[in-house]
Amino acid sequence: MIRGYHTPVLVTEVVDALAPALAPCEASSARGDAPTTADPAYPEPVFVDATCGGAGHTLALLEDARTRPRTVVAMDRDADAIAWAEDTLRPRADALGVRLVLVHAPFSSLAEVLDDLQITAVSAILADLGVSSHQLDTAARGFSFRADAPLDMRMDxxxxxxxxxxxxxxxxxxxxxxxxxxxxxxxxxxxxxxxxxxxxxxxxxxxxxxxxxxxxxxxxxxxxxxxxxxxxxxxxxxxxNGELDELKRLLDAAPERLRGSGRLAIISFHSLEDRLVKQRFSALSRPPAVPRGLPIPESERPSAAFSLPLGRRGQTPGDLELENNPRSRSSRLRALERCT
Ligand SMILES: C[S@@+](CC[C@H](N)C(=O)[O-])C[C@H]1O[C@@H](n2cnc3c(N)ncnc32)[C@H](O)[C@@H]1O
CATH class of the missing domain: 1.10.150.170 (Putative methyltransferase TM0872, insert domain)
Incomplete structure (x- = not known):
């Protein structure tokens, strides 16, 4: 894993959470999933890293045979992250024969980005919210009170x-x-x-x-x-940075772009973000309401379109990670799966 730009949190948990969705394509064709990309330039499975940052999560997914996507769309609204990915992620993706598309854009534009690429649905999406260590620790970016600098704070x-x-x-x-x-x-x-x-x-x-x-x-x-x-x-x-509006727009668009059995994983770092993720995920995983009094047998009631593979509470870092990386302290991973 590349250190220096950012130390990613909950890496094992993200890899395990996305593994069933990124299983090699033979598994998905055995399930009978329809192909989802119009352009063979983007072979499946397709993974979207909505917050590429130092690319630590994406690299971990590439290195694990259970989760290696054949196409990665890596987005970030910070040009520094895209430049870093060009230098570090690109060579590794090329060596593994993985198609990499780097996009300098906010994740609120996820649907437009995928439309431009003519990708209708993807196997997995990750959003690791907030700022990177690179942003926090580069004084000139003006995010931190630890060093004096012009007060900027824009990710883009x-x-x-x-x-x-x-x-x-x-x-x-x-x-x-x-x-x-x-x-x-x-x-x-x-x-x-x-x-x-x-x-x-x-x-x-x-x-x-x-x-x-x-x-x-x-x-x-x-x-x-x-x-x-x-x-x-x-x-x-x-x-x-309009961060909560960005998140709301991602929560609207991303579930729609998952293919059957596709998964969306989101890591949040404070209660305001986590509340939005939790509420949206639990609404999506609720079965549609049936009018009261209708005599529909249990077996024929409509089921929910999404499920919560990590349960209602999601996952938080273990003691070892908390000790090694204090910035993981408030992180929580939640996941959503589109039912087939
Ligand atoms: C916590 S870091 C991600 C770290 C990354 N997962 C890794 O392994 O290195 C968050 C990144 O998300 C980017 N970001 C935050 N909000 C964004 C948004 N709305 N759209 C796109 N990128 C965003 C930031 O610029 C930053 O690079």
Whole structure:
């Protein structure tokens, strides 16, 4: 596995979760699944990595004979990730005879990307949400309060407003709502007031403004381990990148593009994301309602179109991973399977 750009989380769990869907094609033709790509340039099984990042998950799937796709569509909205994949993933895919398509695009455009490639349905999709270590640890990207840099926070630097520009124009009430909703920040009102008064343009200036504005009570509650600006930075990042809207659009489009027995796996890192994934997956895995009182025997009732192969709770990292990679702490993997 390539280290340096990002250390992927829950790798074994992702490989195991996607293995039944990516089983070599003989298995899927034995099941009688219809071919799903109009263009033989994209041989099956087709895997979509919606958040390629450092490509650690995709490389792990390529290295395991149970899960090696024959086509990989790897997307990321960050051009750095696409360049990294060109240098690291491309040579390995070529050596294994795997067709690789790299796409610089947000995963909200999944359906358009697949339509352009004339791929109607795929065997597996993975979305590993949030930011990469590369983004967090590159000071110039402006995601972190650990180093001083211009406050940018855009995953895609070719479009949208930087965090500094957002803060230069935002109204206090709107900022307060963002801090409360996306950061679950209890001191949202006073922090928003201080930020609007200072309109900070660097990560250090924002961190200082938040620290000074936060109530002593709230600082005591966070303790020494959590930086006072952690929640403000998270909220601002979610807002700048429209992360929850992106996720909602992925949750609408991705299940539709799974072939029979295809699986969608999503790793989330905080409760706001996880709640959206959990609610959408459980709605899809519920059988359609039958009008009350209709005398339909149990065996003839319509069944759900999707199931939850990892159950209702999904999976979280084990002790060893938690010890080796503290950033895995809040991760949770959930999976959805389209029934045949
Ligand atoms: C946690 S990292 C993924 C790491 C990757 N699974 C690996 O093994 O290295 C998240 C990646 O998703 C990308 N990303 C986040 N939101 C995205 C979106 N809406 N569309 C496309 N890419 C996104 C980020 O730019 C980042 O590179």
């Amino acid at each position: 630097r070719s479009r949208g407003m930087s965090a500094a520009d957002v803060l230069a124009a935002i109204e206090e009430r709107e900022l307060s709502r963002i801090l409360r909703e996306y950061g679950e920040e209890e001191d949202a009102t006073r922090i928003a007031r201080a930020i609007v008064a200072a309109r900070p343009r660097t990560t250090a200036a924002l961190a200082d403004t938040v620290r000074e504005a936060m109530s002593a009570r709230q600082r005591r509650r966070l303790g020494a381990r959590i930086h006072p600006a952690t929640r403000t930075f998270q909220a601002l990042r979610l807002h700048v």
